Amino acid sequence: MGSRTTGYIENVATIERECAQQVENVTLASETKCRKLEAELAIARSALAAAERDFRNEKAMLGAEVDMQKSEVNRLRCDLERRTAERDCAREEATRNEAARQQLDLDIKELRRQNNQQQREISVNQSEAVQKILEQKVAVENELNSLRDEFNKQSSRMRSLQECVTTLEHEIHDLHRMNTMLEGSLSSRQSLLVHNQDQVDKLKDELALARENLAGLTERAEQLQQELDRNRKEREVLEAFVHEQSAELVNKRDRATALEGTLARDHRAWAEKRLELEASLAALGEQRCSLTREVAELKVALSALLTQKEAADGNAAQLAFDKANLMRENTQLQHSVEFNEDRVKQMEQEAAALRKQVDNVNVDLEASRQLLGEKDARLEQLEGEFAALKEVLGDTASAEGESGKQIVTKLLSKIAALQHAAVEAEAVRRRLHNELVDLRGNIRVYCRLKPHPTPATRLGSDGASIALAVEGSEHRFSYDRVFGPDSTQEQVFGAVSDLVQSALDGFHVCVFSYGQTGAGKTHTMQGGAAPAARGIIPRALEKILATAQKLEQEAEWSYGMGACFIEVYNQTLRDLLSGGAVLQENNAIKHDPSGGHTVVAGAKVVKVHDLEGATELVRQAGEARAVVATAMNASSSRSHCVFMLNITGWHQSTGTRLLAEGAAKKEACHINSSLSALGDVFAALSSKAQHVPYRNSKLTYLLQPCLGGNGKTLMFVNINPEPASAGESLCSLRFAAKVNGCETGAKGGARRNVQTLGGGGGSGEGEPSGSSNPAVGSAAVAAAQKSQQNTASRAAQPGSARFSLGFPRLPGVDAVSAAGAKRMSLLPQRPGADAGVSRTKASTAARTGAAPVVGTGAGVKRPGSVIPDAAAKRSKS
Numbered sequence: 001m002g003s004r005t006t007g008y009i010e011n012v013a014t015i016e017r018e019c020a021q022q023v024e025n026v027t028l029a030s031e032t033k034c035r036k037l038e039a040e041l042a043i044a045r046s047a048l049a050a051a052e053r054d055f056r057n058e059k060a061m062l063g064a065e066v067d068m069q070k071s072e073v074n075r076l077r078c079d080l081e082r083r084t085a086e087r088d089c090a091r092e093e094a095t096r097n098e099a100a101r102q103q104l105d106l107d108i109k110e111l112r113r114q115n116n117q118q119q120r121e122i123s124v125n126q127s128e129a130v131q132k133i134l135e136q137k138v139a140v141e142n143e144l145n146s147l148r149d150e151f152n153k154q155s156s157r158m159r160s161l162q163e164c165v166t167t168l169e170h171e172i173h174d175l176h177r178m179n180t181m182l183e184g185s186l187s188s189r190q191s192l193l194v195h196n197q198d199q200v201d202k203l204k205d206e207l208a209l210a211r212e213n214l215a216g217l218t219e220r221a222e223q224l225q226q227e228l229d230r231n232r233k234e235r236e237v238l239e240a241f242v243h244e245q246s247a248e249l250v251n252k253r254d255r256a257t258a259l260e261g262t263l264a265r266d267h268r269a270w271a272e273k274r275l276e277l278e279a280s281l282a283a284l285g286e287q288r289c290s291l292t293r294e295v296a297e298l299k300v301a302l303s304a305l306l307t308q309k310e311a312a313d314g315n316a317a318q319l320a321f322d323k324a325n326l327m328r329e330n331t332q333l334q335h336s337v338e339f340n341e342d343r344v345k346q347m348e349q350e351a352a353a354l355r356k357q358v359d360n361v362n363v364d365l366e367a368s369r370q371l372l373g374e375k376d377a378r379l380e381q382l383e384g385e386f387a388a389l390k391e392v393l394g395d396t397a398s399a400e401g402e403s404g405k406q407i408v409t410k411l412l413s414k415i416a417a418l419q420h421a422a423v424e425a426e427a428v429r430r431r432l433h434n435e436l437v438d439l440r441g442n443i444r445v446y447c448r449l450k451p452h453p454t455p456a457t458r459l460g461s462d463g464a465s466i467a468l469a470v471e472g473s474e475h476r477f478s479y480d481r482v483f484g485p486d487s488t489q490e491q492v493f494g495a496v497s498d499l500v501q502s503a504l505d506g507f508h509v510c511v512f513s514y515g516q517t518g519a520g521k522t523h524t525m526q527g528g529a530a531p532a533a534r535g536i537i538p539r540a541l542e543k544i545l546a547t548a549q550k551l552e553q554e555a556e557w558s559y560g561m562g563a564c565f566i567e568v569y570n571q572t573l574r575d576l577l578s579g580g581a582v583l584q585e586n587n588a589i590k591h592d593p594s595g596g597h598t599v600v601a602g603a604k605v606v607k608v609h610d611l612e613g614a615t616e617l618v619r620q621a622g623e624a625r626a627v628v629a630t631a632m633n634a635s636s637s638r639s640h641c642v643f644m645l646n647i648t649g650w651h652q653s654t655g656t657r658l659l660a661e662g663a664a665k666k667e668a669c670h671i672n673s674s675l676s677a678l679g680d681v682f683a684a685l686s687s688k689a690q691h692v693p694y695r696n697s698k699l700t701y702l703l704q705p706c707l708g709g710n711g712k713t714l715m716f717v718n719i720n721p722e723p724a725s726a727g728e729s730l731c732s733l734r735f736a737a738k739v740n741g742c743e744t745g746a747k748g749g750a751r752r753n754v755q756t757l758g759g760g761g762g763s764g765e766g767e768p769s770g771s772s773n774p775a776v777g778s779a780a781v782a783a784a785q786k787s788q789q790n791t792a793s794r795a796a797q798p799g800s801a802r803f804s805l806g807f808p809r810l811p812g813v814d815a816v817s818a819a820g821a822k823r824m825s826l827l828p829q830r831p832g833a834d835a836g837v838s839r840t841k842a843s844t845a846a847r848t849g850a851a852p853v854v855g856t857g858a859g860v861k862r863p864g865s866v867i868p869d870a871a872a873k874r875s876k877s
């Protein structure tokens with residue numbers, strides 16, 4: 001038993017040793033494993049820590065990159081804002097440039113307008129105007145150059161902007177590339193995280209396996225504890241160790257879970273960041289789009305600027321062209337100035353030659369007069385001799401028979417030759433007189449000033465110029481003659497009387513006055529009642545009637561006169577000798593195509609025998625005018641009155657008839673259609689236009705024969721020199737200056753209306769240059785013969801000559817013509833321009849025969865004319 005116990009004990013001891021050995025082995029193995037696990041855990045921890053570090057670094061890097069990108073985006077935004085501001089500035093600049101260009105266009109237009117104006121004024125002050133234009137052109141060119149510089153600046157600014165935009169595009173592209181790189185880096189980090197996760201999972205699996213092993217070992221240890229209580233303590237220690245390990249592992253697992261959460265949060269943050277980046281990328285894309293749009297807009301603006309530049313270049317070319325034109329015109333004007341200077345010199349020479357010619361003509365005239373006087377004396381002597389011979393013949397006829405008759409025949413032929421010479425001398429006188437009048441011009445303008453204490457006018461020393469002060473500046477005019485305030489009525493008529501003589505010689509003559517209300521038209525044309533105050537009309541009438549009477553008594557002349565008085569208002573004609581009745585016929589004014597009389601159909605024609613009769617007619621017309629003026633109210637100031645006195649004269653021996661007429665009228669300063677038409681007629685005459693618009697108004701159509709080719713016209717411009725009327729005076733003086741620049745359309749001067757009727761020995765000239773009485777201008781004769789068929793048949797004696805003075809061949813006058821009378825015409829004016837004034841005047845003196853009427857006209861043979869049958873009568877006188 002002892003041995004068995006000992007053996008048992010030895011066996012137990014062996015088992016215990018084996019158990020201890022096994023426990024020791026297991027413990028060693030588990031300790032090894034634990035150490036291995038711990039090492040692996042440490043590696044995992046260090047890996048995790050490294051991963052965390054990397055992650056943090058990466059995160060920090062990414063954060064820095066994001067910050068960088070954000071700051072870059074901010075910078076780009078600022079840049080963009082700056083560029084946008086620059087672009088806006090550029091746009092504003094472009095708008096300003098456009099406005100400046102438009103302003104420049106306006107300036108250029110204005111300059112062109114000024115240029116045109118200056119061109120018009122250039123005739124007044126050529127060199128100054130051209131200088132100004134050149135200066136302005138230089139200024140325009142400077143402006144254009146500055147605009148070009150501005151444009152170039154803008155273009156270069158646009159180019160720099162474009163470059164900026166291109167740089168921005170590149171930067172955006174770089175950002176895109178960087179973003180792609182960041183995305184790549186993010187995905188690699190994510191894959192690294194996934195790899196780490198796998199490692200953690202693997203560790204977890206290994207941990208789980210180790211736990212299972214540990215559990216197995218614990219089970220084996222418990223079994224062994226049950227078998228070996230002795231080892232319980234160590235086993236408990238082991239278990240505690242294992243528990244500790246487990247807790248540590250749990251802790252590690254928790255930490256791994258926490259790490260997973262952190263990773264997930266980071267992942268989400270990264271995803272958010274990514275979204276933010278994508279959003280900022282999209283914003284950048286939008287910005288890029290807007291930038292692209294802006295670039296396109298800027299391109300459009302650039303092309304618009306280029307178009308503007310082209311337009312500006314075009315304008316510059318146009319300006320250069322204009323400049324060249326102006327230079328050319330300037331050169332032409334300089335040539336023209338030089339030419340005109342030469343012409344002026346030439347004209348001065350011509351004027352000197354003409355003056356000499358006038359002197360010669362005067363000398364010739366004087367010589368002719370002397371010759372005529374000598375011939376008259378010789379004629380008287382011959383007539384005395386003839387009478388004595390007659391007496392002798394009476395005594396000796398019976399004794400000597402045939403020889404006495406022969407002496408008589410001889411003497412008669414001598415007398416006829418002398419009469420012929422006298423007629424020739426009269427023709428020469430008419431021609432010389434006409435040449436004298438022509439030298440003074442077929443349209444003459446006289447200016448007359450009314451007295452005033454403080455005149456705004458200044459007379460030139462040459463007696464033909466006047467200066468008018470208007471608002472501080474002085475305007476100078478010159479006319480054929482200027483009558484100062486001291487001039488007498490006699491002096492004024494003296495300057496007109498040669499035209500009256502022309503009318504008596506068979507020329508159409510028109511005298512009219514023009515001026516503002518109260519300027520002295522009535523005073524000039526009509527004058528006062530006192531002998532010294534009488535105006536042109538009564539003096540002219542007196543001269544015509546006296547001459548007619550003298551010729552009737554002395555030179556076998558017979559005269560008939562018919563007068564009519566017409567008022568023209570707009571396109572209406574009124575007969576003032578029929579109480580102002582309106583003449584209904586549309587084309588009442590009828591001109592004789594052969595240059596004879598003008599007829600106003602329907603107008604009453606009253607025969608005039610003496611000055612009193614004519615004055616009475618004017619008085620009647622004035623009364624009718626007052627009635628019409630009252631009815632028409634203020635409009636009367638725009639009407640014009642024309643008094644016509646037609647004179648027809650016949651000379652019984654020469655079979656010659658003169659047709660002429662005189663016209664006189666008064667005009668108000670008020671511009672109306674008739675005056676404007678009168679201005680147009682003068683303008684056309686002055687420019688020698690093909691067409692003269694006589695038909696534009698009844699007034700000009702009525703006066704056509706006087707104003708036109710074969711008439712002589714004298715205009716008085718009456719000026720009231722009071723400073724308050726300076727404006728109106730300027731208007732009158734300018735109109736008169738226009739008229740002064742006119743010439744009648746007559747080629748070779750005015751033309752007489754002379755007709756030779758049938759009989760030989762006719763006297764008169766067809767043209768001023770006509771040589772002698774039978775040499776009547778053929779055209780004038782042919783035309784006149786046609787026009788006087790009815791009167792020719794009624795000539796008092798076969799082969800007699802009839803002279804008619806005045807141009808309208810009036811029906812009433814034709815009756816006078818049949819009686820072998822002369823005809824005269826006087827064309828006076830209306831009794832007052834201003835309604836109020838004219839009405840008042842018309843009801844007073846003007847209407848009593850001293851109405852503002854002028855008339856001249858009439859061709860009357862001068863007393864000096866010698867016509868065969870008249871010789872005896874002249875010798876009596």
Ligand SMILES: Nc1ncnc2c1ncn2[C@@H]1O[C@H](COP(=O)(O)OP(=O)(O)OP(=O)(O)O)[C@@H](O)[C@H]1O
Pocket residue numbers: 449450451485515516517518519520521522523524668718831832833834837838852
């Ligand atoms: N040269 C002059 N010398 C003296 N007095 C003058 C002169 N001219 C005009 N007058 C006077 O001035 C006044 C106005 O003149 P007048 O009636 O002739 O003017 P008008 O031009 O005919 O006016 P309206 O158009 O109103 O008829 C008259 O009293 C006239 O006597």
